[in-house]
Amino acid sequence: MKARLQTAVQRVVKPVEVSGTSRTQLLALAELARRAGGDVPAQGRVPGLALYELKVFSQNGEDGVLAEIIRRSGAPGGWFVEFGTGPGVETNCAFLADVLGWSGLFMEAGGTEYEGLERKYRSNPSVATRRTMVGPDNVERLLDEQGVPAEFDVLSVDVDGGDYWIWEALERHRPRIVVIEYNAALGPDRRLVQPRDTGGWRETDYFGASIEALVALGRRKGYRLVHTELTGNNAFFVRDDLPGEYLDAAAVPRRSPNFWLEGVVHAPDPEDRAYVDLDQAHSEP
Numbered sequence: 001m002k003a004r005l006q007t008a009v010q011r012v013v014k015p016v017e018v019s020g021t022s023r024t025q026l027l028a029l030a031e032l033a034r035r036a037g038g039d040v041p042a043q044g045r046v047p048g049l050a051l052y053e054l055k056v057f058s059q060n061g062e063d064g065v066l067a068e069i070i071r072r073s074g075a076p077g078g079w080f081v082e083f084g085t086g087p088g089v090e091t092n093c094a095f096l097a098d099v100l101g102w103s104g105l106f107m108e109a110g111g112t113e114y115e116g117l118e119r120k121y122r123s124n125p126s127v128a129t130r131r132t133m134v135g136p137d138n139v140e141r142l143l144d145e146q147g148v149p150a151e152f153d154v155l156s157v158d159v160d161g162g163d164y165w166i167w168e169a170l171e172r173h174r175p176r177i178v179v180i181e182y183n184a185a186l187g188p189d190r191r192l193v194q195p196r197d198t199g200g201w202r203e204t205d206y207f208g209a210s211i212e213a214l215v216a217l218g219r220r221k222g223y224r225l226v227h228t229e230l231t232g233n234n235a236f237f238v239r240d241d242l243p244g245e246y247l248d249a250a251a252v253p254r255r256s257p258n259f260w261l262e263g264v265v266h267a268p269d270p271e272d273r274a275y276v277d278l279d280q281a282h283s284e285p
Contacts, residue, residue, distance in 0.1 A: 020059035020090055021231055021260050030054060030064070048247050049227035049236070057094035060231045062179060066092065066154065069177055069226065069236060072244030075153035080104035081143065081175070083134045083166070084158035087116025092156040092179050092234075097127050102153075105146050109133040135162060136169035136196065143173050153177060158234075160201035164193045164209035168217055176239050178223060184232030185265065186210035188254030191278035198273075206269035211235060211254055213278055225249040232257045 033051040052068040053061025078100070080093040085106045088094065096102040103126040108114045114131040121127045128146055132138075155175035157163045163180050185205045186192050193209035201207050214235055215225050223237040226246040232255040238244065257265045 021055060021061065023055045025261055026053050026055050026061050026064070029061075048252070050230055050253075053230060057090065057098070058092050059090040060229050060233055062092045062156075062229070062234060063095050065227055065229070065236055066177070066179065067095070069238060069244070070153075072246070073176065073238055073242040074244075075176065077149060077151065077153050078102040079149055079152035080154040080156070081107075081148055081152060082154075082156040082158075083107050084109075084160065085113075085117055086110070087113045088120040089116070092158075093154060096154065097121070097124065101126065103127065105130065105143075105148055107132055107134055107142065134159060134166060136165040139166050139169050140172055148173065150174065151176070154179070157181065161194055161198055161207045162196065164213060164217060165196050167214075167221075170221075174222075174239065176242055178218070178237040179234050180214060180237070181208060181233060182211050182214050182228075182235050183208040184211070184228075184255050184257045186275070188212055191216055192275035193278060194273075195276055202269075203267065204269040205257075205266040206271075206273050215249060216278070219249075225252050228253055228255050230255070231259055231261060233259070 049065050052064045054064025056063050080096050082093040085091045085108045097104055105128045107130045108117050118129045121129050150173055152175050154177045156179040158181045191213040193213045218237045222240045226238050227236040
C-alpha cells in the first residue's frame with residue numbers, strides 16, 4: 001500500500017505529514033546495530049534482517065533488506081517484476097532498476113499513477129512498464145507477454161488485497177526472492193486470506209492474508225520465510241534451493257501493525273467481512 005496508506009490511517013490515529021517510514025530512523029537503526037556489533041553473528045548466530053532495513057526508494061526498509069538478501073543468495077539474472085508500484089516514487093525495485101541497472105517490469109493499474117511511472121522509465125530500455133490490473137487469472141500471461149524469464153530474481157507484490165492469490169497462481173515462473181504484503185492485524189495463529197473476488201481495497205483493515213497463510217503457501221511452493229518488516233507491512237521469502245544463511249522461519253518475528261514505526265493501524269472494516277479460513281477449508285471432507 002503506497003500513498004493511499006496515509007489517508008486511511010490518518011482517520012484512525014492523527015494527522016501526520018509523512019509518506020512511509022522515516023529514512024532517519026532507519027539510518028539510526030543501522031548505526032545502532034553497528035555500535036552494538038549487530039552486524040556480526042554472535043557465537044555463530046545468524047543475525048536477523050531487521051539490522052539491514054534501509055530506505056532510499058522504498059516505502060519502508062525494503063531497500064536494505066533486498067540488498068542484503070541479494071548479497072547472501074545471489075541474483076545472477078538481474079531481473080525483477082513489481083506489481084502495484086504507484087507512480088514510481090516509492091517502489092521496492094527502484095534501486096535495482098535505477099542504480100544497479102537491472103532489467104525488469106513495473107505494472108500499475110491506476111491511470112494517474114501509471115503516467116508518473118511511465119514518464120520515469122520511458123527512456124530506460126531495460127525497464128518495461130505496463131498499465132494493467134494484475135490478478136491470479138492473468139498474471140502468468142502478462143509475464144509471458146512481457147518476456148519475463150521463467151526464473152527471475154525478485155518479485156514484489158503489493159496490490160492491496162489479492163497478493164496471496166497472485167503468488168499462488170504462479171507456476172511456470174519461479175522468482176528467487178519474493179517480497180509480498182501481508183496483513184499483520186490478522187495475527188500469526190490462523191491461516192486467513194481474503195476471498196479471490198473481494199475487489200479493491202477500501203482503506204480499512206480488511207485486506208490480504210495473514211502471515212501464516214503466506215508462510216504455508218511459500219512452503220508449498222518451495223520458499224522459506226526470512227524476514228518481516230519492522231512496520232508489519234511486507235514479508236520476504238527466499239527459494240529453498242538458494243544459498244545464504246538466515247534465521248529459521250519459525251524464529252522470524254510475527255509482527256503487529258506498526259506503520260511508520262509509530263504504532264499506526266488501519267480503520268476497522270465497518271462491514272466486518274469474513275476471511276477464507278484455510279485451516280478449516282483444508283480440514284473439511
